[in-house]
Structures are given as structure tokens and as C-alpha cells.
Amino acid sequence: MPREVALADALVPGLLLIYLGCLLVLWVIDTIIGRYGLYRYVWHPSLFRVAMFFVLFGAAGLILYP
């Protein structure tokens, strides 16, 4: 994964794209969990959500930029 990506001739850090992608993935997971009411088994839903995002973003970042 290149460190910088040219989007319409503007150099954008690759991490930003990963960040946005992770937000999208988080949103999908969040919707699925919410749809089936699984947040009832979670103590602190928003903390859970934030933690999940950190895990996603951390994993993606570390895998793509070793």
C-alpha cells in the first residue's frame, strides 16, 4: 500500500483511506449488531464500538504498513 495516494491530483495519505474504509466496515457491523439487538449483551455499547474501531483500524494499518 503506497504511503500517499493521488486522488484527483491531491496527495492523500493512504492511512486516511484505510481510516474511512474502517469507518464503513464499522458502520456495517454496527448496523448488523443493532438490527439483531445484540447490544443488550454488551456492557458499554459505545465503548465497545470505539474499541472495535481501534481493533479494525489498528489491524488494517499494521497489516498494510508493516
Add this chain to the structure above:
Amino acid sequence: MSAVPTDISAWRNPPWLREFAAEESQAWIFVLKSLIAFYLAAWITMVFQLEQPSTTMVTVSIVMHPQSGTVLAKSFYRALGTCTGSLVGVLLIAAFPQQRELFLLSMSLWVALCAGGAVLYRNFMSYGFVLAGYTAFIVVLPAIDHPTAVFDSAVSRVSEVMLGIIVAGLVSDVVLPVRLRQVLRRISREHYKHFIDFARGSLGGAIPRAEMEGIHLRFVRAAVQIEDLRSSVIFEDPEARARSSRMQLLNLRYMAAATSFQSLHHLINRLQRNNHPRTAAALIKLYAPVGEALSPDPSEEPIPRLLATRLEACEPKLAPLAAELREDLRQDPELLLEFDSGTTLIRRFAAELRDFTSLEATLRETQGVLGRSVERVDFKRANDYAAPLIAIVRTFFTMATLSIFWVETGWPFGLSALLLATVFSGLLASSPSPLAATANTWFAYLAGLIAAFFVLFRLMPGSDGFVMLILVSAPLLALGPYLTTRAVTLPGVGAGYSLGFAYILALKNPMVYSPERFLNDSIAALLGLMASGAAFMIIPTVIGTQWLRRRQLVQLRRQVVFAATAPMDGILYRFESVNRDLYHQIVQFTRQGSEESHVLFSWALAVHDSGRAIIELRQDMAHADLPPPLLESMQRAVDALARLYDEPDKVRWQAADEAVDHAIVLTTQTLPQSRASCQPALADLLQLRTALRDDDSALTPYIVKAPETGHAA
């Protein structure tokens, strides 16, 4: 001796102390959250080596708000506003790099439009507009003398503002969050219980008008409040999002049932007033089974499901009972018609109440996703374009004046004044008393500056490292969020203080100490704030003024025109929700018990009553196969009513009365041939006539007492 311990315990823990403690703990939780957000934002900005941690802190102080509950998802709108604002800033610089007049003109226009948007969208979207204006400005600010640097400036400003938004959202979502969902659940159950209790007990005797006014207000508040909460909760909770359309449907059913109930109550009241107690008593008797169905044995838990089944069981009983009661009445055709229309109302109310309770039951019994989708309904807001337009004009003139002043004097800190004017014309534009708020903000801003001066030039030079920075600035910074929680008694003070403090502190890494910049910037900021206050003085706000209230009352009246002419698709919800929203907006600024509030209430009742009957009539006309001449006369009646409510006068009242009367006569003649299709339409027409001839309604001044012989001739 025995009295002493109780005395002490009462003294030790009196109710006012408990209340005070609860309030204070809420306030201090918010202070804690704000401080965490402030320093986390500043720290992250420094770690990322962005240019101005102060921008992040200013953003945090703009968006942190104690009442907003969880704001993580609302940050979406704010992020959208930031991106748009920065894009506009870059575009404007690109378009007019050498033309300061054109540039400032278009910048003023942009900021003015943002302020207008902030007024138009009264909910959480309004912050997005404020930020769109603010970001456009701070992007341009450093680049104004070297336009080539605008892109870099835009990137770092957007990063800083975004960081501020995200940190503020994260902190309020994760640290001791206020769960709006629980609030929504509690409030909607309270309203449900209140409504059922009310429907159970109140038809026996007449309710005085003043009390009815209060009850109506409560119904309206309930509907608007639930909708407000629902639209915020869906951002906080995906589970609520999945159930959102059903909650909207529930609110619709609630509003529909409340309207029917009020129409019914109005009818019975009028019958009693006009010396027809027997008819009124018959209707009350007919209502009795509904009341019974609502009061199950105390041994049984009064859950909604039980009430729904009981209501369903009672519905078939109503028709035979009505026939029986009808036999007993004096056989006066007019009174029988009144009774019939009352019967239809009661049956409609019972059916609506059943739908309402069964949906409430479904919502309570199930969790998570619910099966098949339901009818989509949307709560429509009543927007008046006058207030936003005035905000746009006012902000434009503020910005233009400040720009001209800046250009003409060559004042190096003119941009700071412009920046402050931008932020506060957006933030304060939707306040009902912006002058007082601006004055408060101004003094608070000054206090923030003084506090920051002390911190910046006394404490900070001797401190070292981030922990020391927190230690020296936190105590005085904490005052700002604390004052924000006192927004009811001290409007604008908290925002002014924190903004002034965070802005002038101008945190940087490494820190720059420059007293002359401090003084110049402070003066400029205070002047900008003063300019926006002066603008509020010159072009006063219309929110809450008599003029706007009158305008909104006309809009409320024209809701009947809407009911008569709008396309049928989803009309009921739009009608009911706009009615409530308008009423709610007007009533906020009217004194309870005043003449104005009586007038408002009687118009609201008349509009609810007739509008709903018109909608029902139009539905009957669309579905039932009525003979064409009959349809035509009904359509004429609907049109005549629309004209009457569009601009009421005696001639129009007479025309409407005649048209409705004509339709009633025709329908009564056709009744024996096709009872099934004519009966409901007849009931609606009767309700319309009742509303028209009501001598205790808003239409009273326009009623022409037609001589009885006139009809016969």
C-alpha cells in the same frame, strides 16, 4: 427524645440538598467530560504536529454541549459542515486571489447563508451550518496574504477541526454517557400512560376549557418531544434505528387518536351547552364500553396488549348499543344527525385507540428487529422562511460592514473580528433574545480573556510539559463548561467564556508568548462580537415576536387548506405533525392563560377538527362509490371550507355553510339507496357543519346567523 434523630436526619439530608447534589453532579460530570475533551484534543494535535492546537480547542468549545446527549453520530453533520466550509474557502480564494472586495463580498454571503441555515434547521443540523461558516473563515485566515498557501492551510485547518469534532463526540459518547434512549423510553411511556388515563376517566363530565387547553398543550408537547428524541436516538443506537419507522407510526396513531378524542369531547361539550343533555348523555353512555375496556381488573397488569385485546372485544358492541340508544332519543332529525356523527367519532376513536395500544404493545414486547416493514411516515416540520431570511440579511450586513472597516483602515487584526462575528451570528441567531445573549457572551468573553491572560503570562511561562499545562490551565478553563450547564439562567455565558479562553490561549507547540498579539487580538475579537450584537439591535430577531406568531397562526389556519388540497398520499401524518409543530412553536412564546393563548388554542382546535374531518371526507370520496352529483357537491363543500380558512370572512363563511349544508341534504336524500357508502361521508360532513356553526370557536366572529326560514324558502 424520639423527635431528635428524625430532626437530624431531615436536617442532614433535606430534599433541596439532594436536588442540588443531583444537579451539581450532572454539571461536574459535564465539566469533567469537557476538560478531557479539551486536553485530549490538544494533546493529539500536538502529537500529530498540526500547526494550531488552539483551533482544535476552539472547535471543542463550540461543539461540547450538555443537553445533546451522545454526539458521536451527530458529528456526521458537523463533519459535513466542516468539509463544505473548507471547500468553499479554497474555492473563494481560488476565484478571487487578487480581488479583496469581491472575495469579502462572497465570503460575507457564504457566512450569511450558513447563519440562515442554522436558523432554519433548529435541530442538531444547525451546528453543521455554524461550522461550515467558521471553517470557511479559518481556512482563509492565514492564507489571505499569500493565496498560494491556501491548500496547505485548508488541509491543516480541516484536520484540526475534524479532530476537535471527533474528540468531542468520542468523549461525550464514551465517558459517562447520557443515554437518550432511556429518556425516550421513559417519556413515551409516561405520555402513553397519561393519555390512557385521560381517555379512561374524562368523558364522564365536561372538562372546563382552560383545563382542556392545558391538556391539548400536553398532547402537542408529547408528540413533538417524542419526535425530537426519536430523531436523535436513531443516531445513537442502531437498534432504535431498526425500530424507528414503527415509533413514527406510533406517534402518528397517538396524534390521530388525540385529535378524534378532542373532536368528540368538543361535540359533547357543545351539546350540553346548547341544552341537548339527553343526546350528550346518550353519547357518554355509548362511550362507556370504551372506558370500561381501558380499565381492566386491578388484579391484572394493565399492559398495552391486554388493553388492545379488550378494546378489540368492545368494538363490535358499539354498533348495537348505538342503535339501542338512538331508539330512546327524541326523534328530532337534527339531533339524530348529531348523535350519528358522535357515534362515528366514538367508533373511530375506539379503532384508533386499538391500533395505538396494539402497536405500543408490539414495541414493548419485542426487542431488536421487528418483522415486516410498516407504512413509512415522516414527521414534517413547519418551517417559516422569514426568520432565516432575516438572519441571512443581518449576518450579511454585519460581515460586509466589518469587511469594509477592515479594508478601509488596513487594520491587521480585522480578520479576528470577522471570525468572531461569524461564529456568534450563527450561534446566537436562533436565540429568542439575542441581544441579552450577546451582552452576556461579551462580558463572559472578556472574563475568559482576563483569565487566559493570567494563565498565559503568569502561570504558563513557569510550567513545563503537558501535565503542567493541564495543571495551570484546567482550574480556570473548567469555569467555562460549568457555566454552560447554567445556560437556562445565564444564556451565552459559558460559551463566551470557554471560547474566549481557548481562542486567546492560542496554544502552540512550541508556545509563543506575545503580549501585543494578545491585546490586539482581544480587542479585535471583542469588537467583532460587539458588531454582531449591534446587528441584532439594528435588525432585530423575529423569533418569538408578535409578528412571527401572527404569521404562524395564519400558517396554522391554512393547514385546513392543505388538508383540502394536498395530494392524499400520507396526508394525515403531514397534517397532524405540522399542526403540532406549529402550535408548539407559537405556544413557546405566549403567556399561559393570556388572551392570545386562548385565541391560539381555539384556532388550533378548529383546525384540528375541520382539517381532520376534511381528510376523512376526502378519503371516503376516493374510496366509496358515490354518485357523481353527490361527489361534486362534497368537493364544492371542501373547496368552500378551504377558501374560508384561507382568509376567513362572513361571506366565505356563509358560502361554506351553504355548501356543506347542500352536501348534507343531498347525502341524506341518497342515504336510503346506498347506506354503506354514504354513512361515513355524512358523518364527516356533519362534523364539519358542527365545527362551522360552533358558537364557541375561532370562527365565531364570522358566523352569520341565518334566519331559519331562509333555508326553508
